[in-house]
Amino acid sequence: MRTTLTKAGCRLAGALLCVAAAPGVAASGAQSPDESPRTPARAAAAAAADPAYKVLAFSKTAGFRHSSIAAGHAALRDLGGANNFTVDATEDSAAFTTANLAQYKAVVFLSTTGDVLNGTQQTAFEQYIKGGGGYVGIHAAADTEYDWPFYAGLAGALFHSHPHNQTATVKVEDRAHDATAHLGATWQRFDEWYNYRTNPRTTAHVLASLDESSYSGGNMSGDHPISWCKGYEGGRAFYTGGGHTDESYTEAAFRRHLLGGIRWAAGMTEADCRPETGYTPLFDGTGTTGWKQAGPGSFTLANGTLTSQGGLGMLWYSAKEFTGDYSLKLDWRMDGDDNSGILVGFPASDDPWSAVDHGYEIQIDATDTADRTTGSVYGFKSADVAARDAALNPPGEWNTYEIRVTGERLEVFLGGRKVNDFTNADPARSLRQGHIGIQNHGADDQVSFRNVRVKTSGGTPPGPQPGEVKGVNSKCMDVAGGATGDGTQIQLWTCNGANAQEWTRPGDGTFRALNKCLDVSGGGSADGTKIQLWTCNGTGAQQWAPQADATVRNPQSGKCLDAEGATWNDGTRIHLWSCHTGPNQKWVLP
Structure with missing residues (x-):
């Protein structure tokens, strides 16, 4: 239970508001590449070391050999030394045994080429992935094991061709994943940019893609993923197409990109790596057109991020009322012991209490009581706390919510895992029609939001939604x-x-x-x-x-x-x- 005033101390049955501040959204100055404003005390409190773990860096080549492999190994060792993991480097495929692989949280394929594992070694690696192991593919890892279907699925896409080395614009599609959260909306890089035989977008979650108009030689018809992640056969797979040049491995932004991929593959951080298509942005980081502040408090806008201040109030999307079925996704981050929420299914009003009285809040506050904690439908249904804890990143790291509305059913996914399943039975409320909003809770609460997007059914009658078939x-x-x-x-x-x-x-x-x-x-x-x-x-x-x-x-x-x-x-x-x-x-x- 929080020692500061919680929502429970404001008002019962889904309380939202308590104190006053200035209204509106305030634009602040340019921020450092690493996020929106944070106080030093909050940032220090948020930083927590990962438990010690081991990574295997494998760089055997049976085709073209990249001169940057040595620089890549050095970078991985540096990253490990600074982030509590040990790197064992090898070019010996005999390392791929069940017993040996079991000691590693992730295996990095560092610009491997050609057929590098025999059948027995392939089987051991498949068992490792199926047992929850992690895979990180760097650059020519996509130019590897063309005749091994399991590996093709793991890598996500295989090499087709490449133009000459040149600078290109990388479009960062996911700014919540640990591999890309430090980046801006675009990233200018010099590298060798691969074309791939297939587009991985339908089977993987794309983190970044290339703007083919920014360089010559791209052949993927304008949709050119260059980094992605996916759950695969019980394990985790991350791939980045960067890393051809020696200079890549001394580039701070690229090294942080690699670190985020390793941390996620090793299970040190969580992310929603399900494929994602068909979403329309409501807030893409460039402005708040269509949004209105209700009640006191406000949000700052910097580095493509909305950050709450003052309150309690709510910034709500007034431009559209959502009817029928829809899926709302957004990324959020707490800086410490903070409090906020997402509100859905409420009528248009500049009085934020309408959201309390006629809608539902999906809570953000991991230290409140069970029905008022992160993932709960505030005041109505607790989250599945075990599932929530398995999916939740700590303060200082980004999380992703999906809030899925199907008729009067409300499902909450955190990092791609379902943490709540609630059905409205209150005749005074309806999830079938209403607006959405994000909360600014109070002076002591600082929660940030990015990439608010929605996929609608076009107002069609409720029907079965994508999901698991459990037996x-x-x-x-x-x-x-x-x-x-x-x-x-x-x-x-x-x-x-x-x-x-x-x-x-x-x-x-x-x-x-x-x-x-x-x-x-x-x-x-x-x-x-x-x-x-x-x-x-x-x-x-x-x-x-x-x-x-x-x-x-x-x-x-x-x-x-x-x-x-x-x-x-x-x-x-x-x-x-x-x-x-x-x-x-x-x-x-x-």
Whole structure:
């Protein structure tokens, strides 16, 4: 419980406001590249060392060898020495054994090229990733192991070609991830800029991309990711296309970029690395057009960041009232023991109490009581505290919320993990229609916000949303290896938030992942017929009907989606089987 005045001390049942300050949004001067204003005391309090861990830096080459590898190793050792991790450097693929890999939180592929691991070593590395290990790919790591499908999925995209070395503009798409939070909206860099064989945007979360108009030789039709992250088969994968030149590894911004990728891959910091497309910015860092201040207090705007001051009040998006289903995402950071929140579903009004009386607040305050802590629907439902704690970054680091509204259902995701699932049953409130706002809580509370964006359904009736399909033992329906090839096996796997476990049901009877459909192999009907991923084709082999008993039936065959066998571990095949309503045929749908 906080020793300063909390929301509970202001007013019961979802209190929002207590004290007064000046209204509006104040623009402040230019800030350092590392964020919006913070007092030295808050910044010092926020800094906490990671626990000691080890990283393996692997740089074997079977093709072109980059002269910058030595500089890369030196930079990694420097970063480790300053940030509490030890780097073991090797070019010996014999290091890839189950026992040896187990000591490392992350494995860095530093400009590896060609086929660098044999089959046994590949298997050991796959097991390492599936056991929760981290992968960091630097530059030519994308020019590696072309014939190993697991690695192609892990890396996210493979090398196609490159023009001559030159300066390009990097567009920073995610300023909350630890690898990019220190950067501005754009980043001017000199490097060798790879073109890739495929665009990773649909299977990975893009952190930064290239402005192809800023240099010559880009061939990805104007959508050119250059750094990304993803959950993959139980592990974490980060890739950056930079790092060709020796000078890259003495560049402070690039070194910090690498450090953030290593920290995230090693599990030292959290981020939402689910693929993200279709969002429209409401606040992109350039101004607050469409926003209004309600009540006292204000926000400063600097370095693309809104930071609360004074209050209590609320900055709300008056330009649009959201109806139907929508997903709201935004990045936020506390500097210390601070307090704020996101308000949704309230009517237009310059009186912030309308948000309290007619809407809901998603809390930001990790030290308040259970129903008033980060991730809670303030005063109504506590967060799943274990899930919240696993996803929450500490003060001084950025977090990402997704607030998903489906009819009267409100789901809260923190760093890509669901931490709350609430359904409105109050006739005086409705999530189906209303505005959104961010709170400035009080003089002692400093919370910052970036990249407020929304994806709407266009006011269509509520329907199933993308999410996990959970089966027996609370494991998820998973596309093996995150692969997208026709015929890829569907399996059970520990839920990990990866895109290979995100399924959509667009209302046409199909289940879709990775832009393909859940399919009965060959349209068969025999018990044991493989369930696979396949290009959507409108056939009966891709039709699925959820039943009241929690089974999912393929009407064409009259049989059910079934987890094979009786042990149901990671990797258990999903196949077609006669319906019997056993636990391995029960599914919880998004």
